[in-house]
Amino acid sequence: MNSMRRFLVISVLSALMLVNFIAALHGYRSSMLEAESLFDQKLSEMAAQYAVIPLTGSVPPPAPDDQQMVFQIFSQEGRLLWRSAHAPVDLISDEPGFSEHNFNDYRWRTLSYLNKDNGRRVVVAERVDQRYRLAESVILESIVPVVLVLPVAGILIWLIIGHGLNSLGVLAGILRRKNPDDFGAIKVDGAPEELMPVINSVNAMLGRLNASFERERRFSADAAHELRTPISAIKMHLHNVREELPGGSDSLRSLTKDVDRLAHLVEQMLLLHRTTPDHYPAKFEPISLPSLARELIAERYADFAAKDQSIELVGEAVTVDGDRFALGILVQNLLNNASKYTQQQGRIEVRVERRADGVWLTVADNGPGINEVAQLRVFERFYRLGGDRHSSGVSGCGLGLSIVEHIAELHGAKIMMAKGLDDGPGLAVSIIFPLPPSTATSSELGIKVKPINSAKRYSGQGGKQ
Template sequence: MTSLRRFLVISVLSALMLVNFIAALHGYRASMAEAESLFDQKLSEMAAQFAAMPLPDFESPPSADDQQMVFQIFSAKAKLLWRSSHAPAEIISDELGFGEHNFNDYRWRTLVYENPDSGRRVVVAERVDQRYRLAESVILESIVPVVLILPVAGILIWLIIGHGLKSLDVLAKILRRKSPDDFGAVKVDGAPVELQPVIQSVNSMLSRLSASFERERRFSADAAHELRTPISAIKMHLHNIREELPSGSESLGSLSKDVDRLAHLVDQMLLLHRTTPDHYPAKFEQISLENLAREAIAECYTDFAQKQQTIELDGDVARVDGDRFALGILLQNLLNNASKYTQQGGRIELITQTRGAQVWLTVADNGPGISTEAQRRVFERFYRLGGDRHSSGAAGCGLGLSIVEHIAELHGAKIVMATGLDERGLAVSIVFPVSLTAGKNSQASLGAGKSLRRGSREEAQ
């Protein structure tokens, strides 16, 4: 049963119908017995009246009747004195008292009564089917209202149970309204005793989650200090060793690359932890993606220049509600990935577009691209296309796009991957929903001048 309310209503109604059925059956049988007693009493009274009537000693003409009740009156010498028109001429029964007999194609309830003073014998009979029909009509009139009231009872039970389960709805609404970083205790005013264990269990779970997240935050802060500090010291020692050893030492170069990779891994792991949507302390504001993209390009300028790559910024004025720090990390990761995996002298383009109720931020390149199957895995942590021996030779740890996914989720955006520039390479698009204020500001800016549809380009060669 998927609905507790429906289960309770059906169960209560079923129990109510069963009890009513048993009560009605018992009442029917008792009522029929009582009706039989009343009908028999009526026959007894009628027989006594006939026995006391003054009648001649010769047979009188038959009396008219209603075909449902007949009588016979005999003298003490068993001579028929009077009968109803539908009663047979022969005596119906010789046995005193009540009985049942068949005649005139019906079953009859009979009573043979004898007057002790005159010896006169009276036989009265009543059709059994008529007796049952009359009794059942009376009894059913009292049972039918009980059956008809069941739908009304069902509605009342539904409303009453709904009122009783209202505290569950209140608890559900409180839990739905809680933010991901709110681990405060849940309080439901007027909660019934049965719901208290559930509330206590929920509060206990929230308390444990709060302690767990606090431990993670402490780990992040401790890891940032404990890991970055020795790495910085190692870099310093490497610099000193480089001054002492002959230039061009292959081992020293490899060691330097490994230390740089380790530093990059630590930074990415900490960023991955910090950008988790469940506990990232986001500060949303109106942000121009165009200006943020310019800043990200400037920060990554050295990487583009070393590989003689061309970077272009194009598109519409686009504004979104977002966290500046998180979106900056998102752009840097996308640009770094594009630079790493695009060949020497390749081309990268960063595009911002407003499409209806959405803002598209796209980073496209003309590198080797990735297969459709690999696109489904690139957001997995520590996954690198081709593993650590990627053909590009670029150092990485496979966390960049996982961080991008976290930040996109934080902003309610989705990620779309497609073919990049020149019918090759890779294009990664972040699709943001446009807020009401952002949409208005964007339209106003576009109306002010479409010359911002980027004639400006930044190139590093």
């Protein structure tokens, strides 16, 4: 049973019902014995009354009865003096005291009484079934309220246990409202003794988490300094070596490429850590996705031009609530992947649109694409399709989409992957942001960048050039 409250209520009610049942059974038996005693006392009083009742005439007519209680009066000589209408003519019982007999199709409780003063024998009898019916009706009237009160008791127990468990709800609320970077000890005012071990254990765990995250923060800061500095020095020495070797060499070019890859790996690892939702101190503000994409496309123009690729920005001028720095990294990584893995003279499209389920930012290309099996793994850290020997021949570290996933999670967005542009297998990566409270829309954008043309590539109005 998953609910502690439901378990306690059912357990207490079960115990209460068991105790009530045992008590009712004992009460029933005691009450039946008491009722038997009262009914027998009634028969004794009736027999004593008939033993001295004056009788006129030799044989009086049968006395009326209610068919549930009968009597007979016999003389000392054994002659029937008087009887009730439904009593038999023959003597019912000549045994002194109480006994049970069958006649008139019923079982009867009988009392045979002999009056020693006048020699009369009086036999009175009462139907056993009527006795039990009367006794049970009286007893059940006292037991039924106990049974009927069980639902009321259940409701009261439910409320009382709920009140007793309020401290758990308070503790859950405090933990729910805690910021991801808040590892301070929690305190629940008026917490019962039974809850204190839980609170102390949670506080101890928060202390250990705080120490762990502090070590990780210090490691990131140290790594940023200790790794960037020697890489920058190596790059400077490589530049000097290239100057000293006018013709260059294959080894030098390979070394330069590997150092650039190492620098990229360090930067991506640091970005991966910084953009983790639990660590990143996001500052949300309204961000225009088309404007942000336009800026980043302009910054990366040289990369598109180097591969003679065309890029198009289309869609609606919509805004989302987000962190500018994190969203910039997200768009930049998507553009990097699209440019790196799309062939020479390939085509890339960035689309921003508002739909019923959110704001869609899609970066699509007509490159080689990714099969459905690999799409399930591309967000794993350090995973690259084909490994380091990727068919594109470009270097990478397999962290770009992991960073994209972190930033999407930070913004409460979803990620979808689909087939790319129509003129190739391609890949389309869509980030679906939640709809902001009010999304301003404007006319359709249509920004096309063809690097092989003149340097005037963007209009201030966002129109086509």
